[in-house]
Amino acid sequence: MFVLGVDPGLSRCGYCCVRVSHGQTEAVALGVITTPPGDPVPVRLAELLGEMRALIDECRPEVVAIERVLFQTNVRTAMSVGQASGVIMAEAAHRGIDVVEYSPNQVKEAVAGYGAADKAQVTRMVQTLLRLARPPRPADAADAAAIALCHVAQSSALVGARR
Amino acid sequence: MFVLGVDPGLSRCGYCCVRVSHGQTEAVALGVITTPPGDPVPVRLAELLGEMRALIDECRPEVVAIERVLFQTNVRTAMSVGQASGVIMAEAAHRGIDVVEYSPNQVKEAVAGYGAADKAQVTRMVQTLLRLARPPRPADAADAAAIALCHVAQSSALVGARR
Numbered sequence: 553m554f555v556l557g558v559d560p561g562l563s564r565c566g567y568c569c570v571r572v573s574h575g576q577t578e579a580v581a582l583g584v585i586t587t588p589p590g591d592p593v594p595v596r597l598a599e600l601l602g603e604m605r606a607l608i609d610e611c612r613p614e615v616v617a618i619e620r621v622l623f624q625t626n627v628r629t630a631m632s633v634g635q636a637s638g639v640i641m642a643e644a645a646h647r648g649i650d651v652v653e654y655s656p657n658q659v660k661e662a663v664a665g666y667g668a669a670d671k672a673q674v675t676r677m678v679q680t681l682l683r684l685a686r687p688p689r690p691a692d693a694a695d696a697a698a699i700a701l702c703h704v705a706q707s708s709a710l711v712g713a714r715r
Numbered sequence: 716m717f718v719l720g721v722d723p724g725l726s727r728c729g730y731c732c733v734r735v736s737h738g739q740t741e742a743v744a745l746g747v748i749t750t751p752p753g754d755p756v757p758v759r760l761a762e763l764l765g766e767m768r769a770l771i772d773e774c775r776p777e778v779v780a781i782e783r784v785l786f787q788t789n790v791r792t793a794m795s796v797g798q799a800s801g802v803i804m805a806e807a808a809h810r811g812i813d814v815v816e817y818s819p820n821q822v823k824e825a826v827a828g829y830g831a832a833d834k835a836q837v838t839r840m841v842q843t844l845l846r847l848a849r850p851p852r853p854a855d856a857a858d859a860a861a862i863a864l865c866h867v868a869q870s871s872a873l874v875g876a877r878r
Binding site: 592593594595597598600601602621630631634635636637638639641642643644645646651653 | 755756757758760761763764765784793794797798799800801802804805806807808809814816
């Protein structure tokens with residue numbers, strides 16, 4: 553099973569595609585999609601859509617796990633993050649891919665063991681769980697990896713509960 | 716020239732496609748796309764995307780004019796409106812269609828002559844400008860028509876200024 557984790561954003565959208573096979577999880581793609589802040593918003597959203605389509609074509613995920621957008625102090629940022637997340641969720645769901653949203657706290661809880669974990673702890677856990685030679689960079693890609701791992705953990709828990 | 720006006724929303728997304736020809740503007744499509752509030756957000760966004768694709772295929776607009784999302788009192792609604800607007804802007808811009816955003820005040824100013832116009836005044840002006848037999852219904856469709864007419868007015872003003 554392939555799971556595509558996404559940390560949505562218009563300026564920086566983190567992604568990480570993981571393969572889960574025989575209880576092993578490995579990262580097959582990890583990175584950040586950026587769009588130029590000086591371009592008009594519709595053009596940037598279209599660029600993000602194009603990149604996301606290419607990524608989905610390449611990874612063919614069964615599930616897209618995406619961070620739920622919460623309102624931050626910066627309202628302008630929250631809106632562009634919301635628009636970016638809308639584009640990604642619509643594209644994935646329209647292709648018949650399951651889309652699951654996780655809150656930042658759910659992600660930290662699943663990956664680091666508690667919802668108040670800091671970024672460094674989450675990054676270290678992602679590195680360990682994916683057996684990466686070095687800490688995943690940049691931060692948005694690490695966050696996307698944590699979201700994918702959160703989904704893997706939730707799915708395993710569900711499978712376990714059904715047994 | 717065809718202009719597709721959109722009043723974005725996830726529960727109710729108003730649209731109106733107008734044809735501008737020899738100084739005359741007429742509505743060729745007017746309505747509302749709705750998605751079931753009980754469905755998961757990604758599924759609803761995908762439905763909206765599918766309907767919007769069909770509408771763009773049918774109308775083949777040169778421009779999509781869309782209301783700029785502002786933060787309202789209801790933060791939850793603002794987020795879903797933002798996600799819906801993101802989906803529509805990305806799809807249109809990705810097809811090479813110009814996307815122009817207008818604020819609610821710009822729309823009222825252009826259609827009714829002043830930014831503080833109420834809904835009834837805007838609806839009456841839309842009816843007059845499009846020579847409709849009766850007031851456009853429902854409200855979201857009327858708003859979308861006003862947004863399309865706002866773009867037509869802005870474009871005409873630009874053409875006039877260039878002469």
